[in-house]
Amino acid sequence: MIKKNYLENLNNLKKPFIIYRSNKGFDLYTDFSKKIILTKNNIKRFIKESTKIKSKKKETDLYIGFFGYEILNNLIGVKVKKQKGLKFPKGIFYKPETKLKLPNKLNYRNLKTIKSNRLFKVNINRASYKIIFDKFKKKIKFGETYQIKICTKYSNKTQIDALDFFCRLVESNMAPEAFMIKDKDYSIISCSPENLINKKNDIITTKPIAGTLKKTKKLNKKKALSFFKKNIKESKEHNMIVDMERSDLSRICKAGSVKILKKKIVEEYKDLYHYVSLIGGRLKNNISSLEIIKAMMPGGSVIGCPKISTLNLLNIQEKESRNIYTGSFGYIKFNGDMRFNIIIRSILNYKNNSEISVASGVVIDSNAKHEFNENYIKAKALMDLYK
């Protein structure tokens, strides 16, 4: 374990660092010897070469960082037209030279945290949300999409202490894929619950979430499961995602090896229950990291289904860049093993502009008012950190 006040010192030094949830606590990555800013032109080369380097097996033999939404679209040949936004990089990866274990409880508080009284602005109001919603519902009737996730974005101008935000966030909303990145001109804070790729040797798994229920005193895990099972809308959304992820894995896995390892179970978190499945397979021989990433990203459960036509519908509709939202954060080890999540429940702070994006699904029987409010509730947990 590390010294007391280590985090505080690191934060004060203004050195870039990354924290990622591990099995028992967190891993801290710092002392970056390389920083690669991804573009359309270098992404393929980066992925190919990241697993080519031969060296002694060290804990830091990896690249850690994120792929934004747009670059993942480009990677699978889906076009995103010019959008408004922060002009934030499309993806950044770092080569760390130091990796340290952090305990489950992160002791860091900035008591001087700047309180922001400014209200968050939402990019789509209730009325325009309804218009988009009805448009997509029509597309569902024509069979162009079966499920589509409308993204709304809340933004604010504030300087933040990202480490303070992250420590408070994981205290109230611990999530298995939580992470933060702090660099000179930007920070990302996320309590993502969703693992997209976990690859070790030739075994790969993905763990989609479709269905969330807020905890109440009357609920328990068993009752949550029966709620999800009885709720036809939640079940249908979940079924679709399971079949889609099976198909994405089948692209890169040996015939007959793709299996549902955990089928529609409930996982309990501090404030909510998630309806999740775990799907896995055995990779075909000679599958490259690039092929794995292209098959799995962007993660289907936060886009909709079928992936390509739904992405096209979203990209025609959305006027503002999603930036990191529904992209993926994680690492690729030199030996080809990797772990990536889906970036949701996140804050991007770039040059003191904060954005929080959220999305909820439209299927044939969803209701516009309900989904709009759902989006607000998801964003609120993060906006509360600014108080």
Added chain:
Amino acid sequence: MIYIIDHKDSFTHNVVHQFENFDDVMCDNHNEINEEKLKKSKVIVFSPGPGAPKDYPRSSNIYKRFKGKKKMIGICLGFQQILHCEKGEIIQQKKIYHGYQSKIKVTSENSLFTKNRKFKVGRYHSLKLKEPFARKNFEITMRCDISNVAMAIENNKEKIYGFQFHPESFLTENGNLLIKKILSA
């Protein structure tokens, strides 16, 4: 070899995986069809996909070229594609089934499957076949147990088969058996 024509669906590789249990499989996008593979294949499969049959004229073309010459199988959109080429009309249905599990029934004596057998299947469709539908050698052999919507067609003479539901879905019981029987027919 089985050649699967992908209509850019997110379920196509489940279909590929399922057919790989029985033979070598090749799969290409509907707009990147390889003429060599097409000619070499013993069976052509039209995948599920978004939209309607009229959006995929190339697939209709392939169907018409190889009808009666090769075994052809259509799934969901692929099923509708075959019917569309056989002058069937594909229309919107009131209730939309995306991610739905429902019970269907074998309704014909002439089916490869036992009449009156019921089983659960996974469905992903907003469109359906308008009935009545009649076409030489074609027969509707399975129907939804509740709504009576057409769920399968068989043409055992020209070896053409189609399913409105998804045999490859985890929601379908005995999907592999179904495909095995069709492939050995």
